Each structure stands twice: as C-alpha cells, then as structure tokens.
Amino acid sequence: MDWKVTVITYNLAMKPSDPQAVANFLTGHVDAQLVAIGLQEVAHAETIGGALVTWASTIAEWMSKKAGMVLVAKNYQATNQVLVFAKRQLIGQDGVVHRQSPGRPRTTSRAMDRNILRACREDPRRTSTDIQVSVTSPNEPMPSRRTIRRRLQVAGLHGRRPVKKPLGPRKWANHIWSNESKLDLFGTDGIQWIRRPIGSRYAPQYQCPPVKHGGGSVMVWGCFSVTSMGPLKGIVETMDRYVYEDILENTMRPWARANLGRSWVFQQDNDPKHTSGHVANWFRRGRVDLLEWPSQSPDLNPIEHMWEELERRLKGVRASNADQKFAQFEAA
Numbered sequence: 001m002d003w004k005v006t007v008i009t010y011n012l013a014m015k016p017s018d019p020q021a022v023a024n025f026l027t028g029h030v031d032a033q034l035v036a037i038g039l040q041e042v043a044h045a046e047t048i049g050g051a052l053v054t055w056a057s058t059i060a061e062w063m064s065k066k067a068g069m070v071l072v073a074k075n076y077q078a079t080n081q082v083l084v085f086a087k088r089q090l091i092g093q094d095g096v097v098h099r100q101s102p103g104r105p106r107t108t109s110r111a112m113d114r115n116i117l118r119a120c121r122e123d124p125r126r127t128s129t130d131i132q133v134s135v136t137s138p139n140e141p142m143p144s145r146r147t148i149r150r151r152l153q154v155a156g157l158h159g160r161r162p163v164k165k166p167l168g169p170r171k172w173a174n175h176i177w178s179n180e181s182k183l184d185l186f187g188t189d190g191i192q193w194i195r196r197p198i199g200s201r202y203a204p205q206y207q208c209p210p211v212k213h214g215g216g217s218v219m220v221w222g223c224f225s226v227t228s229m230g231p232l233k234g235i236v237e238t239m240d241r242y243v244y245e246d247i248l249e250n251t252m253r254p255w256a257r258a259n260l261g262r263s264w265v266f267q268q269d270n271d272p273k274h275t276s277g278h279v280a281n282w283f284r285r286g287r288v289d290l291l292e293w294p295s296q297s298p299d300l301n302p303i304e305h306m307w308e309e310l311e312r313r314l315k316g317v318r319a320s321n322a323d324q325k326f327a328q329f330e331a332a
Contacts, residue, residue: 107143108151116151128152169226174264175291176230176256178223180239181307183325218322220329221247224306228259234326241276248282267291269301 108116115135119126126134128145136142152158196206219239223230233251237243256264266288268274283290310329319325 107141107147109140112140112143113151116148117155117157120152120157173226174260176223176225176252176260176264176266177301177303178221178230178252178266178268179301179303179307180219180221180235182217182219183307183311183329184217218325220326221251222303222306223252223255224303225260225264229306231255232326232330234322236322239273241273241278244273245279245282248279253286265289265291267293267301269293270295 112135116131119131119134128148131148132142132145135148149159192208194206196203200206219235221233221235221239231251233247235243235247252266256266266283268290270293273279314328317328319328
C-alpha cells in the first residue's frame with residue numbers, strides 16, 4: 001500500500017464524523033485520486049483501517065529490530081518525517097505500551113512544580129521552607145526542601161546574595177556631614193618630606209625645628225551638604241556631650257533649617273560624646289534622622305576631604321594664636 005494513501009487514510013479516520021470535510025481540505029494539498037482512495041479505505045475499515053494498522057505495526061517491527069532509518073524509509077518508499085509521524089502518532093494510538101522509565105517516581109507533579117516556580121517569582125526572598133508550606137495540599141505528599149531547591153535550580157533560579165544599590169546623588173542631597181578636626185597653628189602634625197643628598201641628614205637646612213606642644217592648635221567643628229558649606233564652630237573648652245549638644249542646637253540646626261528645610265539626615269561618627277544618652281535624647285526630642293554609621297569602620301566621611309582642602313589653602317600661612325588661625329579658616 002502506498003504510504004501517501006496510508007497517511008491520508010489516517011487523517012480521514014481521525015475525523016469519522018465528517019470525513020468529507022477532511023477530504024476537501026486535503027484535496028487542495030495532495031492528489032484528488034489519492035484522497036478518493038483514502039475515503040474508500042475508511043469506508044471498508046472496521047476501526048481506523050486494517051491496512052493502516054498493518055502498515056504502522058510493520059514499521060514498529062522494523063524499528064524494534066534497530067533497523068536504520070534510511071533502510072526503513074527505502075523499503076516503504078517514505079521520508080524520515082513520515083516515519084517519525086508513524087512512530088509517535090500511529091503506533092501510540094495503536095495501543096503499544098511503552099516501557100516505564102526506571103528509578104523512583106517524582107515526588108512533585110507538574111502542577112506542583114509550576115506552583116513552586118510561581119511562589120518563588122512572586123517573592124524571591126522566600127525560603128524553601130516557606131515555599132514548602134505554601135505549595136503543599138492535604139491530598140499530596142509534602143516534598144522535601146532539597147526537592148524544592150532542585151526544582152528551582154533546574155528552572156535557573158539559584159540562590160544569590162542580593163546586591164545593595166547605593167544611593168544616588170539626589171538621595172544624598174539632604175544629608176549633612178559633620179566632624180571635628182584639630183588644626184595646628186604651626187605646620188602640620190603629619191609626616192613632612194624633604195629632598196636631600198646622601199650623608200646630609202643632620203644638616204640644619206634639612207632639619208625640622210622643634211616647637212613645644214606643637215606650637216598650639218585649635219579645635220574646629222564643621223559640617224556641609226551637597227548644596228552648601230556649613231558653619232565652622234571653634235571649640236575653646238574641652239569637647240564633651242554638653243558642648244556638643246550646644247553646637248547641635250545653636251549652630252547646626254539653624255543652618256540646616258535655613259538651607260535644607262525640615263527634611264534632612266544628619267551624619268556623625270561613633271565618638272563616645274556623639275553616641276551618649278544625653279545627645280541621643282536631644283536627637284529624639286528634635287526628631288532628627290541619623291545616618292547609620294558602622295562601628296570600627298574606615299574613616300570614609302567626605303568631610304575629611306574638606307579639612308584637607310582647608311589645610312592645603314592655608315599652607316604656609318602663619319598664625320600667632322588660635323583666634324587668628326580660626327579666622328583664617330573661616331576666610332578660606
């Protein structure tokens with residue numbers, strides 16, 4: 001029997017209620033004579049056509065003997081597409097029982113797998129335990145957490161650490177950066193460098209003249225924001241919690257309200273006088289938002305660059321006392 005007639009017979013037999021409609025459709029694609037032969041095969045067949053079953057079973061027998069696709073196609077004068085069609089469709093509907101795959105059956109059904117993926121996509125922070133409780137119904141076995149993680153990994157949903165998105169320039173605009181700094185009246189207390197030839201270490205011109213007590217210094221508190229430079233406050237007495245509270249109340253707060261309005265965030269380090277209960281009560285009463293500052297962290301406060309710039313501008317400018325030095329800093 002011609003393989004074209006067999007395929008047409010199969011298509012017509014699948015529509016036993018209206019085979020003529022299928023025939024009209026196939027007439028526009030294949031030879032009308034072949035369609036007529038297919039209709040005759042359907043009319044004389046008790047099921048879907050004895051010839052069709054015989055032809056499909058014969059191909060199955062060839063396939064079971066592990067015959068090559070080319071040899072089977074040549075013997076039946078068919079193409080590879082027709083053989084694949086016969087193997088997947090005709091043989092399956094002819095009642096051939098496929099051997100069950102070995103191994104333990106899956107604990108989760110396809111519906112449960114979809115529910116696991118849906119629960120993870122709705123909330124990526126849900127743990128496997130939370131997903132286990134949400135997808136399990138009373139009529140189904142409860143999958144283990146390891147099984148749920150495997151289903152997610154197969155779908156490409158692996159456990160990752162979330163990245164922390166830094167604040168943008170607009171979000172930093174209402175932040176106030178503050179700190180204190182000790183400014184020497186004579187030079188700097190840092191390392192100084194000179195260029196000298198070898199063997200002239202103790203020559204007078206290459207020595208740093210000694211100054212008792214560093215020549216004096218002045219303690220300055222300052223702050224700034226993205227939009228403007230804040231006030232500088234000279235500290236004469238010892239800096240303690242009461243002096244710091246006075247600076248916050250009479251220096252920082254008026255400037256912040258005048259330049260940033262009522263919505264701003266204040267930054268300070270973890271100095272003991274900054275984190276004391278007395279100062280914490282002041283922040284609580286004033287409803288001031290504080291920027292969280294980690295303990296034992298590197299000094300990454302941007303105000304350190306401001307102190308460095310002020311010292312660079314006043315390099316070589318001498319001051320006779322602390323008041324003159326503070327006036328120079330305010331003018332810079």
